[in-house]
Amino acid sequence: MPVEIPKDKWPGSIRTVTLGATAADGGTRGLTVTVGGQTALPYMHFEAQSPNPPVVAIEIKSERPEDWSSILTEAWGEALDDPARWAARAQDAGAQVLVLALSANDTPESAVKAVKAVLGASGLPLIVLGPGQPEKDNDLLVPVAEATKGERLALGLCEDKNYRTLVAAAMANGHLVIARAPMDVNLSKQLNILITDMGLPADRILMDPTTGALGYGIEYGYSVMERLRLAALQGDSMTQLPMIVTVGFETWKAKEAKVGEGVPEAWGDWRERGLHWESLTAAALLEAGADIIVLRHPESVRRIKIAIDELMVTA
Amino acid sequence: MALSGIQIYKLLPQTNCKECGFPTCLAFAMKLAAKQVELSSCPYVSEDSQQQLAESAAPPIRLVALKAGGYEVKAGNETVLFRHDKTFYNKPGLFIQVNAADGDIAKKVAAADAYSVTYVGLEFTVDGFAILADGDLGAAVKAVRSASKRPLILIGDPAALEPGLQACQGETPLLHAADPSNWETMADLAKKYQAALVVKADTLDELADLTQKIQARGVEDMVLDPVPAASPLSQSLAAYVQLRRMALKANFRPLGYPIISFPAATGDPVRESLFAAQAIAKYGGFVVLSEFKPELLYALLVLRENIYTDPQKPIQVQPGVYEINNPTPESPVLVTTNFSITYFAVANEIEGSGLPAWLVVADAEGMSVLTAWAAGKFDAERIAKSIKEFDVASKVSRKRVVLPGHVAVLSGELEEELPDWEIKVGPREAVDIPAFYKQVLT
Numbered sequence: 001m002p003v004e005i006p007k008d009k010w011p012g013s014i015r016t017v018t019l020g021a022t023a024a025d026g027g028t029r030g031l032t033v034t035v036g037g038q039t040a041l042p043y044m045h046f047e048a049q050s051p052n053p054p055v056v057a058i059e060i061k062s063e064r065p066e067d068w069s070s071i072l073t074e075a076w077g078e079a080l081d082d083p084a085r086w087a088a089r090a091q092d093a094g095a096q097v098l099v100l101a102l103s104a105n106d107t108p109e110s111a112v113k114a115v116k117a118v119l120g121a122s123g124l125p126l127i128v129l130g131p132g133q134p135e136k137d138n139d140l141l142v143p144v145a146e147a148t149k150g151e152r153l154a155l156g157l158c159e160d161k162n163y164r165t166l167v168a169a170a171m172a173n174g175h176l177v178i179a180r181a182p183m184d185v186n187l188s189k190q191l192n193i194l195i196t197d198m199g200l201p202a203d204r205i206l207m208d209p210t211t212g213a214l215g216y217g218i219e220y221g222y223s224v225m226e227r228l229r230l231a232a233l234q235g236d237s238m239t240q241l242p243m244i245v246t247v248g249f250e251t252w253k254a255k256e257a258k259v260g261e262g263v264p265e266a267w268g269d270w271r272e273r274g275l276h277w278e279s280l281t282a283a284a285l286l287e288a289g290a291d292i293i294v295l296r297h298p299e300s301v302r303r304i305k306i307a308i309d310e311l312m313v314t315a
Numbered sequence: 316m317a318l319s320g321i322q323i324y325k326l327l328p329q330t331n332c333k334e335c336g337f338p339t340c341l342a343f344a345m346k347l348a349a350k351q352v353e354l355s356s357c358p359y360v361s362e363d364s365q366q367q368l369a370e371s372a373a374p375p376i377r378l379v380a381l382k383a384g385g386y387e388v389k390a391g392n393e394t395v396l397f398r399h400d401k402t403f404y405n406k407p408g409l410f411i412q413v414n415a416a417d418g419d420i421a422k423k424v425a426a427a428d429a430y431s432v433t434y435v436g437l438e439f440t441v442d443g444f445a446i447l448a449d450g451d452l453g454a455a456v457k458a459v460r461s462a463s464k465r466p467l468i469l470i471g472d473p474a475a476l477e478p479g480l481q482a483c484q485g486e487t488p489l490l491h492a493a494d495p496s497n498w499e500t501m502a503d504l505a506k507k508y509q510a511a512l513v514v515k516a517d518t519l520d521e522l523a524d525l526t527q528k529i530q531a532r533g534v535e536d537m538v539l540d541p542v543p544a545a546s547p548l549s550q551s552l553a554a555y556v557q558l559r560r561m562a563l564k565a566n567f568r569p570l571g572y573p574i575i576s577f578p579a580a581t582g583d584p585v586r587e588s589l590f591a592a593q594a595i596a597k598y599g600g601f602v603v604l605s606e607f608k609p610e611l612l613y614a615l616l617v618l619r620e621n622i623y624t625d626p627q628k629p630i631q632v633q634p635g636v637y638e639i640n641n642p643t644p645e646s647p648v649l650v651t652t653n654f655s656i657t658y659f660a661v662a663n664e665i666e667g668s669g670l671p672a673w674l675v676v677a678d679a680e681g682m683s684v685l686t687a688w689a690a691g692k693f694d695a696e697r698i699a700k701s702i703k704e705f706d707v708a709s710k711v712s713r714k715r716v717v718l719p720g721h722v723a724v725l726s727g728e729l730e731e732e733l734p735d736w737e738i739k740v741g742p743r744e745a746v747d748i749p750a751f752y753k754q755v756l757t
């Protein structure tokens with residue numbers, strides 16, 4: 001009995017966004033990474049081709065993280081003390097993009113130095129995040145943007161209360177920005193409108209819808225991502241941006257991943273649980289439409305790359 | 316698909332005899348369409364019409380329930396493609412596989428059967444066991460039954476399955492699997508023992524063909540195994556999505572059944588975890604895991620709970636003052652929101668530390684600290700209001716209140732709202748509360 005499969009045809013599509021610039025385009029990256037371009041829901045290859053597979057990024061820090069789980073610090077060892085070494089190790093571990101998170105202790109000089117060191121150590125495209133305090137973010141990211149003109153970095157995070165300075169710096173220096181809204185379709189849209197209104201083209205924006213870890217609100221992030229992707233395909237242009245999710249950051253602060261002592265026996269083996277926490281959060285969000293997954297543990301990177309490879313198999 | 320009042324009217328006798336209590340058949344049909352009356356109120360409906368009406372009232376994805384020893388594991392009856400559209404109802408059952416040829420079945424099953432884990436105040440367990448008939452299935456079922464009463468999935472060819480079925484009569488197990496080569500014997504076996512039956516084929520065309528033939532042979536409770544073992548994740552995802560769409564959008568009965576998944580088919584534990592997560596998020600009905608591994612099971616149980624949470628009703632706790640570890644008037648006051656995940660994360664940390672505290676849960680409409688703050692539901696005014704409303708001042712001699720680190724910006728305003736209180740900023744994450752407590756509050 002021939003079964004007729006209902007196929008969705010969508011009027012809208014996701015924009016393509018390219019991170020990194022090679023020498024030919026005024027940067028120094030060894031390669032560029034392009035995400036987006038979908039015209040159907042994630043991995044529905046029977047409806048449309050998925051032009052660009054999602055990519056895995058690894059988060060590294062400008063200074064040794066003090067509060068990371070020992071599962072993570074054991075994996076990276078002494079590389080934690082040196083962003084350049086860490087970047088090279090992350091590239092070896094399979095990262096396709098690097099995320100350098102600056103610290104609240106950084107000065108503009110040390111931030112620029114760390115960014116330059118990472119750019120020197122690896123040819124991968126780079127995302128640079130501020131420490132997450134509006135004024136400090138601007139103090140650090142503006143000089144970083146200027147010192148790396150033309151590299152097509154992605155700078156973040158732009159939030160509704162603090163986006164102007166960052167957007168202006170990205171515009172003036174040929175970079176991209178990451179727009180983060182707190183798990184809400186309309187707030188995401190609004191922020192993208194504000195940013196494009198300043199004159200930054202939409203193909204230089206990555207959208208971070210905010211996510212929760214498994215057990216800590218993943219369902220909210222998951223559903224917001226599904227709704228954003230549906231809105232985009234239905235033709236809502238201000239949601240047609242690739243999505244980046246900071247899975248490593250969220251999962252490794254969850255107790256299940258972070259801690260091995262004083263937890264219920266029913267939680268099982270600590271290391272494996274931590275890896276499941278990170279990779280299963282990532283796997284679920286991939287299928288909700290994530291284009292860039294930022295992870296922390298090299299083994300999770302290996303696992304999620306297996307998932308992506310399999311998800312990209314077209315019959 | 317549900318019929319309209321007019322469509323139902325066409326199936327009624329159209330004699331307007333009023334015995335149903337309505338003046339006309341049409342009036343009765345309208346009530347029936349609105350599900351406000353039962354069809355049985357009309358004594359004159361033909362058998363043919365009855366059947367058509369019953370079919371139209373059936374859910375697009377059949378509810379299949381596996382039963383044993385007072386346990387019931389249900390799958391099916393889903394109504395939406397996306398959880399944000401309404402909610403997903405029947406959580407996929409997680410089954411642990413054992414092999415009949417193994418020597419220590421009872422021991423393995425006992426460990427998994429006793430498993431219990433708590434998450435946000437909810438208790439989770441394993442749902443049942445799958446037994447592969449690579450040895451004497453009758454003996455294996457008895458061994459499992461010596462250690463667990465939970466529902467069973469029996470895997471093997473018809474000859475191997477029958478002794479197993481004899482060993483669990485009176486239960487509703489699930490048989491795996493009818494395929495194009497054995498479906499008649501399998502269907503007869505399922506019928507004889509009143510078991511549910513997995514139907515397995517490599518394409519949806521073959522699958523639809525088989526389910527119809529099996530239904531015609533008298534088996535109603537079917538479950539689909541729609542992709543070849545070890546298919547890439549894209550293929551299982553596509554097949555599961557297509558099945559859900561066929562059922563919900565096209566009301567295509569031959570494929571309107573729950574789905575079973577075997578994530579361990581390749582023997583690779585990483586793949587098993589990824590595929591199991593996919594099956595939970597995207598439309599799986601029964602998921603068979605190769606081994607009892609608490610760390611994976613816990614992660615999957617939590618994922619399942621999260622995905623199947625009703626998105627219209629975030630799980631909330633009652634706002635109020637919660638006493639943790641017998642606080643005294645000297646103990647500090649901590650504030651958080653009434654989003655249950657947030658509450659449990661904070662309460663568990665304080666409890667685990669053994670340190671006494673008053674935990675004030677403010678009504679933030681069930682949102683987490685950061686989300687509630689962004690949405691204006693967790694500001695200085697609301698926090699101050701909670702503290703006054705719950706009369707926290709009467710419980711403490713030392714007025715100290717600790718704000719979540721994520722809303723450190725509120726401390727100035729809160730000082731104005733609560734002038735006689737000492738305002739402290741705690742850590743951003745619950746996991747850091749015990750260290751903070753020991754350093755700053757003692």
Ligand code: SF4
Pocket residue numbers: 327328329330331332333334335336337338339340343356357358359360
């Ligand atoms: S009892 Fe049946 S036939 Fe009579 S009026 Fe009602 S619906 Fe019509």
